[in-house]
Amino acid sequence: MSCNAARWIAMALLALSASGCMSVQLYEGPKRDRDEIARITGDPVITAGSPITVVLRQVDGQDIGVTQTSVDVLEGTHTLLVDCRIAETKRVSRHSLEVEVFGGRTYRLRADAGPALRECAGITLENVD
Template structure:
């Protein structure tokens, strides 16, 4: 029983930490209107049919507990994994994007029929 409780606590800690963001520019933290926030899904998502995980930004690896990054306005290269729960399959995508300061962006999967495959990933502005 103790090992199950410890496992559940570990999963809860990972999920709680899954909302962490990382600053991917040099210098002190900048105002919100100067940076763009790019968000993917947590690595562990219970019940989600499709998960889009941000793996790298401009060649910088993103940790498993980090779901968002803050970058300066401009062009960036994203490496993203798209996982399909039903098939336990996945695909990796490289995206060249341009983002603007003061905006929030979310990674979205483009899926095939019946959520059986990930055909692509897009970056959508949430503002």
């Protein structure tokens, strides 16, 4: 691979990871006040050096783009589809969660790691506020 090609790939990966912090509104109508919505955040699709990556794939059947790590939803019950990637084994497990969220709060997806970080035993949604 030429030096220019390697540089281009590195710049593309950097741009993708930098844009991975985007949030998307998953409710109809105009943007609402922060106290009316809940934010759910996962990990970027591309992470450097992280042993476990938790990627939000769908909310209520709606696909989440690869550059979107957070979603804003109305409070209530939502169904999440999440991928859990283990770097060492390169295994990916898919998890479905039904969660209840409240307006004005921020939540983060967390992996329940198995022994020696070699498996993903489950996923939890934690309130980080």
